[in-house]
Amino acid sequence: MRRRLLLRSCVLVMVAAAGAGCSASDPATQTPGLAARDTTLTTTKPTRQDLDNRLSLVGRVTINPVFGVVAPVAGQVRYRDVDVPESTPTKPTRVASIWAKGKSHRVDVPAGAVFAGRLVDDRSNVTVGMPVVSAKRIGYGLVAEIDGAQAYQISDSLATVRAQIKNGPGPFACKVLGTIAALPAGTIPDPPAPEPSTNPSADPAAQVAPVGPPPDQRQPVTPSEPTGMRLVCTAPSSVKLINGATATLEVVTARAEKALVLPVEAVAGRQGSGKVDVVGPDGSRETRDVVLGLSDGKVVQIKSGLTGDETVALPGPNLPPGKPAEPGQPGGPADPMGGK
Numbered sequence: 001m002r003r004r005l006l007l008r009s010c011v012l013v014m015v016a017a018a019g020a021g022c023s024a025s026d027p028a029t030q031t032p033g034l035a036a037r038d039t040t041l042t043t044t045k046p047t048r049q050d051l052d053n054r055l056s057l058v059g060r061v062t063i064n065p066v067f068g069v070v071a072p073v074a075g076q077v078r079y080r081d082v083d084v085p086e087s088t089p090t091k092p093t094r095v096a097s098i099w100a101k102g103k104s105h106r107v108d109v110p111a112g113a114v115f116a117g118r119l120v121d122d123r124s125n126v127t128v129g130m131p132v133v134s135a136k137r138i139g140y141g142l143v144a145e146i147d148g149a150q151a152y153q154i155s156d157s158l159a160t161v162r163a164q165i166k167n168g169p170g171p172f173a174c175k176v177l178g179t180i181a182a183l184p185a186g187t188i189p190d191p192p193a194p195e196p197s198t199n200p201s202a203d204p205a206a207q208v209a210p211v212g213p214p215p216d217q218r219q220p221v222t223p224s225e226p227t228g229m230r231l232v233c234t235a236p237s238s239v240k241l242i243n244g245a246t247a248t249l250e251v252v253t254a255r256a257e258k259a260l261v262l263p264v265e266a267v268a269g270r271q272g273s274g275k276v277d278v279v280g281p282d283g284s285r286e287t288r289d290v291v292l293g294l295s296d297g298k299v300v301q302i303k304s305g306l307t308g309d310e311t312v313a314l315p316g317p318n319l320p321p322g323k324p325a326e327p328g329q330p331g332g333p334a335d336p337m338g339g340k
Helices: 002-023 148-154
Strands: 042-044 047-063 066-070 075-079 093-100 103-109 113-118 131-137 140-145 160-165 175-177 230-234 246-263 273-279 285-295 299-304 312-314
Touching (some): 047 148, 066 103, 093 113, 093 131, 103 131, 140 246, 160 230
Antiparallel strands (some): 042 312, 047 246, 066 131, 140 230, 160 246, 175 230, 246 299, 273 312, 285 299
16 A cells, blocks of 8 residues: 555656656747847849830820921921911921021921910010920820829920820820820911002903912811910821710820839939938948939839848838928918017
C-alpha cells in the first residue's frame, strides 16, 4: 500500500512539473516590437519612361464652325479687301498682313474656310498669337468648349488631338484649326464703291454684261458672332459625321521621352516645384527640393534635383502647415480692438 501511495505521489509531482514547464515564457516566441517612429518601411527608386500629358474634352459635331486666325508676329495689322468667293476656296486666302520692322508677314485663312470678320481695327498694334481674323470652316468640324484652367493647359503646347464619336467612328486624328482663344464679334467692311467709267459707250446695248449675278444679288456675307474659348478641329474626309453628334476629344499637350519619374505618392507638390525624401544607407531621411514636369496621374517627371540613383521614401514628405494670418492682416480674423 505504501509503495502504491509513493508511486502515485511521484506521478502527480511529474505532471505538475511538466505543466509548469509548458507555462513558462519562451523568449523566442515573444511578439516583436513596433518599429521606431519615422522609420521608413517602403521605398522606391526613380525610373525612366516616355511620358505625355493628356486632357479629355467633350465636343460636338458642328456645321460651319468659326475659329480664329492669329498674328504670326507682333506688329501693326493691315487688312486687305477680301472678295466674296463663289465656291469653297481650295487654296489659302490672304486677308491681312502684320508689319514689323519694315517686313510684311502674311495672315491667311486656310483652304476650306472663308473670311468671317476682322477682330481688331485696321492698323492696330497687335501681339504675337493675338486673334486678328475670324474664319468659317465650310463643312463639318468638331467643337469642344473649354474653360480657363483647361486653356492654360493646352494653349502653349497643343501637340495632337484624337477624337471618338459617341457610338460612332473613331478614334481618329483631328486637325486643329486656329486658336483656342475667345473671339469678339467680327466686322466686315462695306465693299468699295465701283469707279465710274471714264469712257462710257454711247450705246448701252453694246455694253458687255458681267459674268455671274450682280453684286447686290450675291449671297450676303454675315460677320461672325462672338465665341467663348473653344477648340475646333476637322476629321479626315473618310470619317462619316452627323451634325450634333457628341464626341470625346483627347488632347496631348506635351511629351517627354525617357523622362526621370517617381510615383506621385513619393512627391509633395504638383505645380513646377516639389519635395522628396531621400533615404540614406542608415535609414535616415533627407528632404530635397525637385523641379517637376509632366504627370499622367500615376507618375510625375523629375526634371532636376535627383540623379536617378537615389532611394526615395514612400509616401513623400508632409509639407508644413501654413502660418495663420495675424488679426487685422489680409485673410486673418478681425481685430477685436478695432485696429488695422
